[in-house]
Amino acid sequence: MTIKINEPEIRRLIQVRNAKRVVFNAPDGLLPITRELGSRLESDYPGLKTIFIADSTYGSCDTVDFDAQRLGADIAFHVGHNVIVPSFGKITHSIDAYDDVKFDNVVKKAAEEFRKIGIRTVGLTTFAQHLSEVENVARFFEEEGIKSLIGKGLGQLHDGQIFGCEFYPAFNIKDRVDAMALLGQSMFHALGVALSTGKRTFMLDPYSNEVVDVQQNADERLKKSILSIYRARDAESFGVIIGLKEGQIMTDQSIKIKEKLESLGKKAQLIALREITSDRLNALADIQAFVQTGCPRISVDGYTFSKPVLSVPQTDALINLLSGKEIETTIFVRKHWL
Ligand code: SF4
Known part of the structure; x- marks a missing residue:
């Protein structure tokens, strides 16, 4: 490679x-x-x-x-x-x-497995480095008798491309496929596809030639994310964190969240941070829970925080919970997590 x-x-x-x-x-x-x-x-x-x-x-x-x-x-x-x-x-x-690694072997393996479990149509997604291989993979699957779909790009995203927080091409085809496939060696991206589409998702790793069903991992991630929302419900004071990275700054949305939390009886203070880490949050010891509009994956994938640190989809669920509604297990099934 x-x-x-x-x-x-x-x-x-x-x-x-x-x-x-x-x-x-x-x-x-x-x-x-x-x-x-x-x-x-x-x-x-x-x-x-x-x-x-x-x-x-x-x-x-x-x-x-x-x-x-x-x-x-x-x-x-x-x-x-x-x-x-x-x-x-x-x-x-x-x-x-671009990475020039080829997917033909792992596609052959995936097609065998898909045929066994009755997957006839698969949605293809990938991240930056493998974009040049998506069309080839679609052709390999076709040759193996599996139909594949590639979702249209939008905003910054090419056809079939996803970020860790933006999933338009995956989301838009989810109802027309039996399962999703993430091309590449990235559990991070595969979990994003699984959670944002709610579909069974397989990671097709071209280096180890493995086909990994990420469902169990996605379920665990979802469970932990929902638990954090319940923990945040009991907090009285919130920090509403605005990510300071160039493409993250969402001041207006953060102000709206602060106002919403205040209207639901919570104290809330706006905080801006470039790197949202345990160390920095420990310096804000009197705040009992955080919500953040920086990178949603810090909340979904970050296990190092001792207090709840909620992403935007989790914050929406928290606001619903505080307003008397139940938390749905589809909180992450959306095109964009910001
Ligand atoms: S906000 Fe997070 S997931 Fe989204 S592009 Fe930036 S680093 Fe990736």
């Missing part, structure tokens, strides 16, 4: 802009090859300086346009989240990166 960054596009933009100072940010897994590329660029373009912002970046919400400007960059490249939009902010361009 090799991951390839769209280097020609980077070179084209450097030349068009006559850039002398370039900032990169990339997920940890792509940082080594991005840094190698930076060294090559410095030798090919005399006078060019490349700077790598090595803070974590988990999604296209996590760009560094403002920091790149403060560093005096002419241009910035956000690598590897492969979104439809070509640019962010003032100087940042989205640069695609």
